[in-house]
Each structure stands twice: as structure tokens, then as C-alpha cells.
Amino acid sequence: MAIRTPSKARNASFAAEALPHLPALYNFAVTLAGAADAEDLVQLTCVRALEHFDSYRAGTNARAWLFTIVRNEWVSRHRREQRRAGIEPGDSDDLIAEHCEAADLETVLINQRWSAEIKAALLALPENYRLPVYLKDVEGFGYREIAAIVDCPLGTVMSRLARGRTALRAALVEQARERGLLPTVPEAERNHGV
Amino acid sequence: MACDTIRDFLSAYADNELSVESAVEVERHLQACPSCRLLVEQRRRFAETIGRLYPRASMPPALEDRIRAAIATPAAPRYWMSIVALAASLVLILAAWSLARRGQPSKPAAVVVAAQTHRHALAHELPLAVRSSDPAAVNAWLRSVLPFAVGDPVQAPTPDLVLQGAAVVNMGDEPVGYVQYGHGAQLISLLLLPPREWPQGEPPARVRNMDFHFYTVDGLKLIAWNHSPLSYVLVSDLGGRGTGACAVCHSGPADAALRSLADQGLI
Numbered sequence: 001m002a003i004r005t006p007s008k009a010r011n012a013s014f015a016a017e018a019l020p021h022l023p024a025l026y027n028f029a030v031t032l033a034g035a036a037d038a039e040d041l042v043q044l045t046c047v048r049a050l051e052h053f054d055s056y057r058a059g060t061n062a063r064a065w066l067f068t069i070v071r072n073e074w075v076s077r078h079r080r081e082q083r084r085a086g087i088e089p090g091d092s093d094d095l096i097a098e099h100c101e102a103a104d105l106e107t108v109l110i111n112q113r114w115s116a117e118i119k120a121a122l123l124a125l126p127e128n129y130r131l132p133v134y135l136k137d138v139e140g141f142g143y144r145e146i147a148a149i150v151d152c153p154l155g156t157v158m159s160r161l162a163r164g165r166t167a168l169r170a171a172l173v174e175q176a177r178e179r180g181l182l183p184t185v186p187e188a189e190r191n192h193g194v
Numbered sequence: 195m196a197c198d199t200i201r202d203f204l205s206a207y208a209d210n211e212l213s214v215e216s217a218v219e220v221e222r223h224l225q226a227c228p229s230c231r232l233l234v235e236q237r238r239r240f241a242e243t244i245g246r247l248y249p250r251a252s253m254p255p256a257l258e259d260r261i262r263a264a265i266a267t268p269a270a271p272r273y274w275m276s277i278v279a280l281a282a283s284l285v286l287i288l289a290a291w292s293l294a295r296r297g298q299p300s301k302p303a304a305v306v307v308a309a310q311t312h313r314h315a316l317a318h319e320l321p322l323a324v325r326s327s328d329p330a331a332v333n334a335w336l337r338s339v340l341p342f343a344v345g346d347p348v349q350a351p352t353p354d355l356v357l358q359g360a361a362v363v364n365m366g367d368e369p370v371g372y373v374q375y376g377h378g379a380q381l382i383s384l385l386l387l388p389p390r391e392w393p394q395g396e397p398p399a400r401v402r403n404m405d406f407h408f409y410t411v412d413g414l415k416l417i418a419w420n421h422s423p424l425s426y427v428l429v430s431d432l433g434g435r436g437t438g439a440c441a442v443c444h445s446g447p448a449d450a451a452l453r454s455l456a457d458q459g460l461i
Contacts, residue, residue, distance in 0.1 A: 015262070022261065026253040039257050040412055046261050047310070077413050106239045115249040122248070136209065137244040143211045162205035169240055 014053050017062040018046065024063065024139060025070055031123065031134050032074045045070045064145045067135070071149055105173050108181045114172070121171040129164030132157050137165075200230055208237040301409050302393055304385070305418055305427060307365050309411035312383040312429035315374060322359035322374060332360050336371050342388045343423040348373055349443050355382065383429040390425045392418050
């Protein structure tokens with residue numbers, strides 16, 4: 001139970017490693033827990049990270065290490081809340097993501113500056129898909145790093161990322177069609193997909 | 195290889211994340227399949243567009259300030275202390291800084307530290323110095339180790355609770371009592387502190403001339419009150435406002451009405 005009091009040098013080392021990543025940690029916390037709980041989550045992450053800083057190997061990937069702690073803290077709290085609500089944490093691999101091809105979607109996204117729409121659609125994805133897509137496409141992590149952060153096999157990351165992107169794209173295509181920014185697809189063609 | 199099979203790998207191929215062998219297989223297919231080539235290009239464009247347009251939230255400046263202040267705090271002039279004390283110190287600083295920065299009512303530091311202590315107990319990082327289900331034995335031990343008047347704070351809980359033991363934890367440099375109860379697979383923590391004032395936030399519930407203050411920290415339910423000669427903080431992750439944990443002190447028939455009020459969420 002007894003550990004060394006963190007020295008100034010240790011705290012300074014922690015600050016140098018961790019502080020540059022605070023904005024990214026905060027954004028990831030928003031993606032995980034929502035804006036209302038993100039601050040608490042980042043604070044708890046810093047407490048945990050400082051406690052376990054001795055186990056961190058200097059010069060390794062601090063960003064991935066911190067993201068892993070954020071995610072672990074959130075899972076710990078999330079599972080506790082699920083237990084309290086009588087919900088067992090489960091896998092939500094039941095997303096049915098149809099291939100939804102619309103060649104001009106990216107042009108629409110860029111021309112219409114659909115930042116808010118992209119964020120809303122991504123946050124609406126089930127967690128199993130939301131995290132890989134966010135970690136890869138927004139934060140630029142590699143598949144192995146994502147596997148470590150979300151604690152699942154590499155192959156699972158690969159499939160969830162592919163399905164998550166397809167679902168995200170489908171949601172955005174649907175919105176664009178509803179707003180008349182993309183042509184609607186005849187029923188028969190939609191059923192066949194591409 | 196058929197398009198349906200290849201398409202499972204196109205995202206990973208577009209990300210340059212396939213093994214060399216798999217990438218060669220995909221490329222062989224792409225050379226003969228314009229439709230899949232188009233999909234790869236589309237996958238790349240879509241991922242790039244998401245990364246480019248996704249709006250990054252600005253971190254609240256106060257949050258960064260609080261964390262920077264906590265990390266910059268010089269070490270205490272002691273060579274070791276408990277994990278609880280380390281975490282408590284950090285959380286105390288965060289709480290105090292939060293109050294100063296925001297200029298609005300904040301949770302009392304003792305409440306924040308109590309929540310952190312409970313989390314350590316949940317993580318099995320808080321060993322009990324005395325293990326006993328006998329309230330008299332635990333009271334005697336607490337009186338022998340705490341440097342302030344204690345009385346007989348631990349009472350027999352209701353039958354569904356098990357008194358597990360006690361420890362001393364540090365709140366900053368101040369030792370305080372910690373009593374642990376089991377409730378099935380759940381834990382309930384009771385902290386015993388020298389008397390203090392509880393800031394007004396949510397209106398307290400007044401029962402038997404005692405004010406009970408309710409707080410929530412990181413999903414944990416905390417109830418703080420004073421009863422001479424101590425102040426108490428009760429921590430649990432029970433439902434509602436956590437009043438189910440009141441059973442640690444209210445087992446006798448005289449408390450049936452109080453428990454009933456708690457069960458109904460009226461206190």
C-alpha cells in the first residue's frame with residue numbers, strides 16, 4: 001500500500017508526458033461519456049495516470065497509454081452504472097450496416113461543412129463501432145493501438161471499424177438524401193445495394 | 195477471390211493495415227475489379243473527410259488549469275504515504291481549484307476524498323487494519339488509533355449488511371476513520387471525521403434534528419452529516435440517493451420509520 005511520494009521530478013516528468021495530450025483526452029472523453037461527464041473523466045484519468053506513472057515506460061506511446069486509462073476509467077464507471085440499472089454489459093455487434101454507396105457524399109460533406117452532422121452521426125453509433133472509427137479516423141491511431149485501447153483482438157478492430165464506417169456513411173447518406181443534397185435511390189436498386 | 199469476401203478487407207487495405215500476404219491478395223483482385231477499386235478510393239476519401247471535418251471540442255480552460263496546478267504541486271516532505279493520501283491530496287487540490295476558478299458551490303473536499311477512498315476500497319487497494327463484524331471491537335480499535343474524540347460510532351447494521359472492519363486513512367495530513375460494510379457483492383464505506391460544516395448545496399434532509407447532505411461524485415452516492423462528536427460521510431453505489439446505505443446505523447425497531455422514509459426516497 002505504501003508508495004513513494006511523487007517527487008517534483010516525477011511530477012514534472014508526468015506533466016511533460018501527459019499535458020500535451022489533455023485536449024485529445026478531453027475529446028475522447030466527450031466521445032465516450034458525453035460532454036457533461038468528460039471533465040470528471042479526464043480528472044480521474046489524471047489521478048489514475050499519476051498513481052500508475054511508475055509503470056509507464058518513458059519514451060513509449062504516452063498518448064495511447066493515456067487513452068487506455070481514459071477508456072478503462074469509463075468502462076469501470078459504466079459497468080457499475082449498468083449493474084446498478086440491472087443491465088449486463090454486452091456486445092452490440094448487432095448493427096446491421098448495409099453498404100450504402102453514394103459517390104458524391106464526400107463532396108457534400110465538404111461543401112456543406114457537415115462537421116456537426118458528422119459528429120452527431122458518429123456519436124449515435126453503438127460504442128463498439130463508435131470507438132474504433134473515432135480512434136482511427138479522428139485520432140489517427142493504428143489498429144494495434146486501437147486494439148490495446150479498447151481491449152479487443154486486432155481482427156475485431158478491423159471488422160468493427162469497417163462496419164462502423166459503413167454505418168456512419170449510411171447515416172450521412174440518408175441525411176443528405178433527406179435534405180435533397182443527394183439523389184434518392186429507387187427502391188429496387190436500394191435493395192440490391194452495390 | 196469474390197467481391198463479397200474482398201470487401202471485408204477493403205477498409206483495412208485502404209488504411210494500409212493488412213499483412214503483406216493479404217494486401218497482395220486484395221491487389222490481385224483490384225486489378226481485375228473496377229467496382230472494388232472504386233470502393234477503396236471511396237473508403238480513403240471518406241476516412242480522410244471524417245478526420246478533416248470532425249469538430250474537436252475545446253477543453254474548458256478551467257480543467258486544464260486544475261490539472262496543471264495539481265501536477266505542479268510540490269511533493270510533501272515525507273518519503274512515503276498511502277495511495278489514498280496521494281489520491282486524496284490530488285483530488286483535494288482539484289476540488290479547491292475548481293471552487294476558486296468557477297466561483298460556484300463545489301463539493302466539500304472531504305466528500306470528494308471519501309468517494310476516492312471508496313473507489314480504492316472497490317479496487318481492493320485499501321486493506322483493513324482490523325477485521326471484525328463486532329461493532330464494540332471496531333469502536334474500541336477506532337478509539338485507540340484516532341487522535342480525536344470518537345465515541346461509539348459503529349452500530350450493529352441491519353441483517354443484510356455485514357460489518358467487515360476498519361482502517362485509518364489520510365485526508366491530506368489528517369488521519370480519519372474508515373469503516374467498511376458488505377452488502378452482498380457491494381461495499382459501503384463510512385468515513386469518520388472530526389466535526390466540520392457541510393456547505394449548503396442541495397437543501398439537506400432534516401431528520402431528528404440532524405441535517406443530511408446528499409452528494410454525487412462520479413456516480414457514487416454520498417451522504418454527509420454531523421452527530422456529536424463526529425462528522426460522517428457514507429459512500430455507496432446504491433440506487434436513488436444512496437439512502438439504502440443508512441442501514442449501517444439503523445437496525446433497531448426505533449429506526450423502522452426512518453428506514454421506511456429512506457426506502458420511499460423521502461429522505
